Amino acid sequence: MKTVLYIEDTPNNVRMMRKTVNHIGHELLVATTGAEGLQLLDSHPDLVLVDIGLPDMSGFVVTERIREVNATLPVIAITAYASPEDRDRCLDAGCTDYLSKPFRADVMVALLEKYLA
Amino acid sequence: MYLRHRYIQFRERVNVLWNALSSIRLPALYDGLKLTLQTQPISPRGGYLLYRLNAQLMTATTEQTILGTIAQAVDKHATLRLIELERDSQGKIQAGEIIASRKRDRPWAADPVLHHRFLTRDYPALVDLDALGDPVVLVPDLNAQVVQYLPDRLLADERGLAIIQVFRRADGEPIVQALIVISWSTPHEFSATEEYVLRGTSGSLSVVLTNQRLYQAEKETSARLRELDAFKNQFLYSTSHELRTPLHGIIAGASLILEGITGEISDDVREEVQAILDSGEHLLTLITDILDIAKLESGEFKLHRERSNLRDPIEDAIRSIEPLFQKREGLSLQVDIPAQMPSVEIDCTRIRQVVLNLLSNAVKFTSQGSIRLQVLEKEHELVVAVTDEGIGIQPEDQAIIFEPFRQLKTGYEGKTQGTGLGLSVSRALIEKHGGRIWLESEPNHGSTFYFSLPIGAQQ
Numbered sequence: 034m035k036t037v038l039y040i041e042d043t044p045n046n047v048r049m050m051r052k053t054v055n056h057i058g059h060e061l062l063v064a065t066t067g068a069e070g071l072q073l074l075d076s077h078p079d080l081v082l083v084d085i086g087l088p089d090m091s092g093f094v095v096t097e098r099i100r101e102v103n104a105t106l107p108v109i110a111i112t113a114y115a116s117p118e119d120r121d122r123c124l125d126a127g128c129t130d131y132l133s134k135p136f137r138a139d140v141m142v143a144l145l146e147k148y149l150a
Numbered sequence: 151m152y153l154r155h156r157y158i159q160f161r162e163r164v165n166v167l168w169n170a171l172s173s174i175r176l177p178a179l180y181d182g183l184k185l186t187l188q189t190q191p192i193s194p195r196g197g198y199l200l201y202r203l204n205a206q207l208m209t210a211t212t213e214q215t216i217l218g219t220i221a222q223a224v225d226k227h228a229t230l231r232l233i234e235l236e237r238d239s240q241g242k243i244q245a246g247e248i249i250a251s252r253k254r255d256r257p258w259a260a261d262p263v264l265h266h267r268f269l270t271r272d273y274p275a276l277v278d279l280d281a282l283g284d285p286v287v288l289v290p291d292l293n294a295q296v297v298q299y300l301p302d303r304l305l306a307d308e309r310g311l312a313i314i315q316v317f318r319r320a321d322g323e324p325i326v327q328a329l330i331v332i333s334w335s336t337p338h339e340f341s342a343t344e345e346y347v348l349r350g351t352s353g354s355l356s357v358v359l360t361n362q363r364l365y366q367a368e369k370e371t372s373a374r375l376r377e378l379d380a381f382k383n384q385f386l387y388s389t390s391h392e393l394r395t396p397l398h399g400i401i402a403g404a405s406l407i408l409e410g411i412t413g414e415i416s417d418d419v420r421e422e423v424q425a426i427l428d429s430g431e432h433l434l435t436l437i438t439d440i441l442d443i444a445k446l447e448s449g450e451f452k453l454h455r456e457r458s459n460l461r462d463p464i465e466d467a468i469r470s471i472e473p474l475f476q477k478r479e480g481l482s483l484q485v486d487i488p489a490q491m492p493s494v495e496i497d498c499t500r501i502r503q504v505v506l507n508l509l510s511n512a513v514k515f516t517s518q519g520s521i522r523l524q525v526l527e528k529e530h531e532l533v534v535a536v537t538d539e540g541i542g543i544q545p546e547d548q549a550i551i552f553e554p555f556r557q558l559k560t561g562y563e564g565k566t567q568g569t570g571l572g573l574s575v576s577r578a579l580i581e582k583h584g585g586r587i588w589l590e591s592e593p594n595h596g597s598t599f600y601f602s603l604p605i606g607a608q609q
Contacts, residue, residue, distance in 0.1 A: 045399055046398070046402075049402050049403060049406055052406060052411050052412060053406065053411055056409075056411040113390075113391045113394035113395045113398065114390075114391055115390060115391075115394060115438075116387075116390070117454060117499060133394075134394050134395065134397075134398040134402075135394055135397045135398035135399075135400070135401035135402060135430070135434060136398070136401070136402060137401055137402065137405035137427070138402060138405040138406040138408075138409045138411055139405060139409055141402075142409065
C-alpha cells in the first residue's frame with residue numbers, strides 16, 4: 034500500500050479522490066492548505082496531487098517548495114485552469130504531470146497506477 | 151543707404167497691397183473657418199509671432215496647452231479662460247461653461263470660477279455672440295464701453311477684455327463653438343502686434359479645438375477599448391475555470407459510479423448514470439469549443455508550433471477514440487499512414503483536437519461500416535482524409551457546415567446531436583496552421599473530410 038498526499042480544499046473533490054485511491058488499494062492523506070501540505074511531506078508520501086487554487090498559496094508555490102527539498106517525488110497538478118499556458122506553468126513550476134478538471138475516474142485511476150507502480 | 155531706401159520702398163509696396171487685400175472679407179476658408187483679413191499693415195514681428203503661435207497651436211492636444219500657447223501672445227497680467235458654449239437643437243446658445251483657465255506662465259489650478267456654468271437666462275447678452283460679426287472683439291476698457299459680454303461673476307474686477315470666437319462648422323454656416331476670453335484687471339491698450347496676433351489666431355483655433363476634441367475622444371475610446379479587451383480576456387479565462395469546476399463534480403462523480411468504485415449498480419442505474427456522463431462530456435466539449443472560438447476570433451489564440459511528425463498527434467487522437475469503436479459493433483477503423491513522411495511545423499495538441507473532432511463526427515454519423523483515416527503526401531503539403539460510410543451531407547449543407555451552430559437542413563433530426571462548434575474550431579485551427587479544410591460528400595453514401603498542412607522548409 035502506498036500513500037498519496039492530496040492538497041485540496043474542496044470537500045467534494047477530496048471525497049471522490051479518497052474513494053478512487055482506496056479502490057485501487059492505497060491510502061490518501063489530505064491537506065486543505067499549502068502550508069499543511071508541506072508539513073505532511075514528513076510522512077513521506079509516494080505521490081503528491083496538488084490543486085492550483087489553494088487558500089493560502091498557489092499550487093505553483095507549493096510545488097516549488099516541494100522541489101526545494103525533494104527533486105524526485107512525483108507531483109501532479111490537478112486544476113480547472115485548463116489552457117495550454119496553464120499546463121506549461123505547472124510543468125515549469127516543477128510538476129511531474131498535469132491533469133485538468135473535469136476528468137473521469139478511469140483517467141485518474143490510470144494516472145495513479147502509472148505513478149504508484 | 152541705398153539698401154535701406156530699397157527696403158522702405160519694399161515695405162510700402164507690401165502695405166499698399168495688404169490694404170487692398172484687407173478690404174476683401176473672405177466669408178469662409180477651409181472647413182468653415184471665418185477669417186477676416188487684418189486692417190493693420192504687416193508687422194514683421196507680429197507676422198513672426200503669429201506664425202510661431204499657429205505652428206505651436208497645431209500640436210496642442212489639451213485645452214490647457216491651447217491656452218498656454220495663446221498666453222505667449224499677451225502680457226503676464228492677463229487671465230485666459232476657455233468657455234465652451236452649449237446650444238439647443240435650434241442652434242441657439244443656451245449656456246456657457248468655463249472649461250479651462252490659466253494665467254500666463256503658470257497653470258491656474260485654483261481659478262474660483264473654473265467649471266462655472268452660466269445660462270442665457272441669467273445672462274441674455276451671451277445670445278448676441280453670434281451677432282458680433284467680428285471673430286475677435288477687443289475692449290480696452292469695459293468701464294468706458296458700457297458693453298457687457300460676459301457674466302458679472304466672471305469679470306467682477308476686470309477692465310481690459312479680448313474675446314476670441316472659436317468656430318465650428320455645423321452643416322452649413324460656421325457657428326461659434328467656444329470663446330477664449332482674455333482679461334486684465336486694469337484697462338488694457340492693445341498694441342498693434344498684440345492685436346494682429348490675437349486677430350490672426352482665431353481661424354487656426356477653430357481647427358485646433360476641433361482636432362483637440364477629436365483627439366481626446368479618440369484617446370478615451372481607445373483607452374476604454376483596451377480596458378474592455380483586458381476585461382474580456384480575463385472574463386473568458388475565469389469563465390472557463392468557473393464552468394469546469396462544477397462540471398468536474400458531474401463527470402468525476404458519474405464515472406466514479408460507472409467504474410464500480412462506489413459498489414455494484416444495476417443495468418438500469420448504469421444506463422442513466424452513463425447518460426449523465428455523456429451529457430457532462432458533451433457540455434465540456436461545447437464549453438471548450440466556445441472558449442476556443444472566442445479566443446480564435448479575438449486573435450488572442452496562440453499556436454505552440456514545433457517541428458514534429460504528424461503521426462504522433464494522429465495516433466494520440468486514435469487512442470482517445472478507440473473506446474468508442476469498442477462500444478459500437480459493426481463499426482471499424484482503418485488507418486493508413488505512410489511509414490515515411492516529411493515533418494511539419496504544428497501544434498500537436500491542436501492537430502490532435504482536429505483529428506479527434508473529425509473522427510468523432512464520423513463515428514457519430516455512421517451507424518455501420520468502416521471509417522478510414524489516411525495521410526497523403528502531396529507536393530507541398532500533407533493531407534489528412536477521414537472517410538465515413540454514414541448518411542452523408544446535403545449539398546446545401548456542405549457550404550455552411552463549418553460555420554458555428556448552423557442548423558443543417560436535412561438528415562439528422564432526432565437521430566443524433568449536431569456537430570456543434572467542433573468543425574468551426576477545426577477550420578480556424580487548420581487555417582492558423584496555414585492549411586485548408588474541406589469536404590466531399592454524397593448523401594447516403596458517406597463523407598470525406600480533408601485537411602492539409604503545409605510542409606514548409608526543412609530544417
